[in-house]
Amino acid sequence: MNDLTMTPAAGQQGQATGRDVILSAHDVAKTYQMGRVEVKVLKGASIELATGEWLSILGSSGSGKSTLLHLLGGLDQADEGGGGIRYRQQEITGFNSRQLNTYRNLSVGFVFQFYHLLPELTVMENTVLPAMVARGRLKWYRDRAEITERARELLSQFGLDHRLEHRPRELSGGERQRTAIARALVNQPSILLADEPTGNLDASTGGEILDLIKQQHEQGLSIIMVTHDSTIASQADRQVHLVDGIVQ
């Protein structure tokens, strides 16, 4: 992994210097219609993530960093006529909705600033949710024991083994975010997409979450983290700046 790890200065214009690029965006644009006004959020952003790399996207509020993350994660569609997004040499812009669902379910894991756990489900149920989504009823019953065990290991590793049957409202912010990370990892994705994962936490708890992400990175997980905090961004292998819809 070391030969793929970049120093912050190594990457220019969001490009990974190593060959083994797992996810890339080339000249993507995204325009939102706000009433009668068109707002161009991304104006041809390009970025590359090498396998096993931890990349931070730094940008101020409204710079389009969350939008770029959504496009990379297949949650949103880039403008037509612009560039595309490639995952392992496949153009995800051309994916049909079924392929996109599978991509979101198996290839990437999302972590959000506001945790986004389902309030009606317990910690364990929230964690195994992506695995349930991936399977029909029969397959779920077949694999349930194995998946539950994996989730239990993850949650235990994240210090949540005493919280398995608790609802999100009974957890602290840090515990909620750890649950969200466990959920993002349960299907063993290749890439973790984290959108301000510490943005809603105090410095100490935020530090714990960063340590956890670092651990995953050390185990080989590719990570893109969006943040506006350069201190946090500096934890990554490489940082890029998104200014006014363009990666600099």
Add this chain to the structure above:
Amino acid sequence: MYQALLANRYLTSRIIPLIAVAAVALCVALVIIVVSVMTGFLDMLKSSGKTLMGDVIVGYPVRGIPHYERLIDEINGLSTAAVASPLIDSYGLLRMPYPEGDDKEVVTVQVWGIQPESFAGVTGMADSIYWKELSEQEAATARDDDFRRRIKPGMLGDSLTLTDPVTGRRGALMGIHVSIVNDRQQDGSYEPKFDHWWLPGGHEVTLTLVPISSKGSISEPRDRTFPIINEFHTGVYQIDKSRIMIPLEDAQHLLRLEEAIKYDTSGELDENGRPPVIGTSPARATKILVRAADGVTPDELLADVRMAYERFWMKVAAEDGVMEVPPSRELVTMLTWEQQLRDLIGPVEKERELMRILFSIIYLVCAGLVLSIFWAIVYEKTRDIGILRSVGASRLGILWIFLRYGMVIGILGSILGVGLAYLVVSNINEIHDAIGQDAPTWSWVAMYSFGLAAAIGMLVSITRSRVLYAIILGLVAISLGGVAFALQQHVGTVIWDPAVYYFSTLPSQLDFFTVIITMIGAIVFSILGAAVPAAKAADTDPVKALRYE
């Protein structure tokens, strides 16, 4: 799989879906109760028609069918007929034994002259006799002070021969509502309001009938006094209110339809100064009731009875010197019991269908309720939808969560609704009787007390600045106060007037077909109601949903 988990959690973790379940349950119960009662009413009408008059009725009113005994022999010879019975059907005046003094009450009655043995074979008369010793099974459930417990063997006349056991006189059977003395109790039993006016206990009535001559003019009325042998309860109010049954011979006599010597009044007198006898005029019956043999339909029997009548008529008409030829087949009405009751059954059937259609609109109400409740739920769950999409859930998967949710609400609501309908329908006579009486004092006192408790709770909530609780408790207090006031003001109202609806009790059976159709309807319309919000959920843009606060 996750759809089942989420639909289940959405259902159990909040109150709104429970309101939807309650709404569906009420709609389902309403439809089932109304249609079940209508269907039960129709069934009662039909089954009572069959048991009261047999399967086929041959009729020639007023003057009756002469030589009817031969017609009965002819019909009894049919393999499709079990038994036939002659009947005289007319109207008359009945002088009741009450009140004290000479100025007795007189009522108009429908008079059936019957031949008790064969009549009991055609109809369910034996079962309808009301005053008799209770069977062991009846004795176990009847009230301790049920009047019938006082009846001892030998106390009453023989209802199947219509004779008074003491005097040997022929007597009458009366519908239970003919006498105003009989009072229907809440459990459906009857009590004489005054024991000494209990009619089978040795009272007599005088029946006056008006004979009609062959020329259609009114002859001198005839009357006869009959001891009351017993009273009958068919359940059909119109019959129980107005019918009296007397022996056939008496009815024939009172209407001048009995066998009689016929004189030639146009010619000269004989040596004794009387007109010469020219023969015997045969006895007549205005109706013949026929019961079908086992496994024979009324229509099959009717076809055979028509042919039997034809044979009977040809035989009698071909005989030399026959005094009176029966009316030809075309003049005689021959109907199955259903055709006979067509005028009564037809409108009720139409009424039921109309009810079915009108109450089907309730399904739309169901769908509307589910739609609006689900709209609110989808609105509230927008962020969940975004989260699910972010972990790879498909649009169809999201759609299915809410459709499934609607289906579960439909299933739960319809099961609860059927349970509620069952409770109401099986206790409908008790409920009806309760509405027919003033509300008991304890009921409105209790309601006022609960209302007061809620009002105090509201005041406490206001002092603690709990606005939501204060408003809810305030609404509860107002509702309970309203109910209490309504109960206090309530005076007994008889909704189901037996004089209008023919029956003295309400049907209390759930109609299975209606239950199934209504359940399916409720489930389908709940799913339809959920479909629009579910589609909205499926179409939600995941990014916007995730930003949704």
